[in-house]
Amino acid sequence: MADAAPRLVELAEHALSSSFPLRLRAWDGSEAGPSGAPVLVLRRRRGLRRLLWRPGELGLVRAWVAGDIDIEGGLYAALDLLSGLVWERGENAPGFGSGSSSAAASGPRAVLKALRDPATYRFARDVLALAGPGLPPAPPPEEVRVRSGLAHTKRRDKAAIAHHYDVGNDFYELVLGPSMVYSCALWAGPDGTLEDAQGAKLDLVCRKLGLRQGMRLLDVGCGWGSMVLYAAEHYGVRATGVTLSTEQAAYARKRVADAGLTDRVEIRVQDYRDVRDGPYDAVSSIGMAEHVGSRQYLEYARTLHDLLRPGGRLLNHQIARRPVADEEAYHVDEFIDRYVFPDGELAPLGATVSRLEDAGFEVRDVEALREHYGRTLRAWVRNLEQRWAEAAAVTSEGRARVWRLYMAASALSFERNRIGVNQVLAVRTADGGASGMPRTRAEWLS
Known part of the structure; x- marks a missing residue:
């Protein structure tokens, strides 16, 4: 039964305490989310593993660069909708690509809270099963490796x-x-x-x-x-x-x-x-x-x-x-x-x-x-x-x-x-x- 997308949207909405603004299409062909919205395509289970091991911006970016996720129906509109979920927003908060003054984004905190909630633990376990076994995927080769020495020498x-x-x-x-x-x-x-x-x-x-x-x-x-x-x-x-x-x-x-x-x-x-x-x-x-x-x-x-x-x-x-x-x-x-x-x-x-x-x-x-x-x-x-x-x-x-x-x-x-x-x-x-x-x-x- 192809049901990965509905289950993932349900978990995301519970974790974020808000409606998921994009339509989601999973690797099994299932879809969920508002019709007419830009589509977040989760092409491979590996992309879900990246998000589970590194919730928030970096996990999303690694999945994007590796081609594990994609967007259909308007990149600008999708990024605008995602920014309110993954990156903190306030009157004076910097935007995507400008740094942040907070120690962690609201997305990872919300996900961790959801995983500690007994009411959602069983469902989260099912999502982990959907992602498949394995260690965290290696970052894409385009990512800068660990740098040595002081910055700006x-x-x-x-x-x-x-x-x-x-x-x-x-x-x-x-x-x-x-x-x-x-x-x-x-x-x-x-x-x-x-x-x-x-x-x-x-x-x-x-x-x-x-x-x-x-x-x-x-x-x-x-x-x-x-x-x-x-x-x-x-x-x-x-x-x-x-x-x-x-x-x-x-x-x-x-x-x-x-x-x-x-x-x-x-x-x-x-x-x-x-x-x-x-x-x-x-x-x-x-x-x-x-x-x-x-x-x-x-x-x-x-x-x-x-x-x-x-x-x-x-x-x-x-x-x-x-x-x-x-x-x-x-x-x-x-x-x-x-x-x-x-x-x-x-x-x-x-x-x-x-x-x-x-x-x-x-x-x-x-x-x-x-x-x-x-x-x-x-x-x-x-x-x-x-x-x-x-x-x-x-x-x-x-x-x-x-x-x-x-x-x-x-x-x-x-x-x-x-x-x-x-x-x-x-x-x-x-x-x-x-x-x-x-x-x-x-x-x-x-």
């Missing part, structure tokens, strides 16, 4: 960057499109292409930095070279880009050579802490500071401050999480840490501004681009889904599943104001306090 940072970025330039070409910009785009209206929106963002950065012919620009975390190429081509600067990713550097150098800009653009595999050839007229840091870590952030800010000439500007483009009541209790999201950004950390906007000021910067402008990032992520997800077979072939099926889940969930987090992204423009003032800055924002945006 140069060696460990290089390894973390390699995990995230050295998965194949071909894969990123499929996801990011021709612009090869891996950060929030700037959308002018309902129409327009992703490439146009990324070009608008790069141009906005150049204008905020006040770039002019012959200036020296340092791009920290230069990725595949899009910012330095744009600044050299359109503003005539001499640009240096640094990255810890050897694959990114090789790709960026080829782009520079193809554009005939080797005399004006240099790409280095180098830690920002090792840059010694200042002063620069401007520094851009776009989507890089999330890798720095809270304990290292003041050093990061001081390093960039010291690399600038008096009057030089910094444009820091960085994702921010919502503040929580007890900042000391904040911990990094398990999915993000193990599958996407090892050792990555998000900070509240206020903490970022304070550290920049502590380093000696004068903060002159802050612009929030939160809604723009949700739309950017949806464009990347669409690119991935449209070329799924190619993407899986150039990396792995599991890695493609990681990125689809990560980007879709992150899009929802930006749209629901669980995380944001901000451009902070700061200046190293000269002796006597002169900034050289325009009097109003309108002057540098004109």
Whole structure:
């Protein structure tokens, strides 16, 4: 008798003290749950064993990456419904992919409580039988293994960057499109292409930095070279880009050579802490500071401050999480840490501004681009889904599943104001306090 799905939904509703919002289809073909809702497909018993051994987010993610579970009928809608069950939600709670201030999610606690309840013990035992015997399944190969040493040392940072970025330039070409910009785009209206929106963002950065012919620009975390190429081509600067990713550097150098800009653009595999050839007229840091870590952030800010000439500007483009009541209790999201950004950390906007000021910067402008990032992520997800077979072939099926889940969930987090992204423009003032800055924002945006 095919009855796994009804039995699992019954247990889930008892454990969570709420209705299960998705329809469930089990490996035996049985279904249960509200008709018309997105379908959570439990393809194999192994997926249930992952959830039983590790209830909550990490068990779900491992089952997803391994292909033990899938979703039909709308990934965004399903994630929105699941977020209220698996990840704690409150007015100020961070969203999926942004970390949490609580020690444990409500889902695992509820499941453990249900298993201790004599009224449900027999039923839980039946579910264990459904899952089948065996030890916990090994994590998917895409999961980061145990790391040694202190976080944010140069060696460990290089390894973390390699995990995230050295998965194949071909894969990123499929996801990011021709612009090869891996950060929030700037959308002018309902129409327009992703490439146009990324070009608008790069141009906005150049204008905020006040770039002019012959200036020296340092791009920290230069990725595949899009910012330095744009600044050299359109503003005539001499640009240096640094990255810890050897694959990114090789790709960026080829782009520079193809554009005939080797005399004006240099790409280095180098830690920002090792840059010694200042002063620069401007520094851009776009989507890089999330890798720095809270304990290292003041050093990061001081390093960039010291690399600038008096009057030089910094444009820091960085994702921010919502503040929580007890900042000391904040911990990094398990999915993000193990599958996407090892050792990555998000900070509240206020903490970022304070550290920049502590380093000696004068903060002159802050612009929030939160809604723009949700739309950017949806464009990347669409690119991935449209070329799924190619993407899986150039990396792995599991890695493609990681990125689809990560980007879709992150899009929802930006749209629901669980995380944001901000451009902070700061200046190293000269002796006597002169900034050289325009009097109003309108002057540098004109």
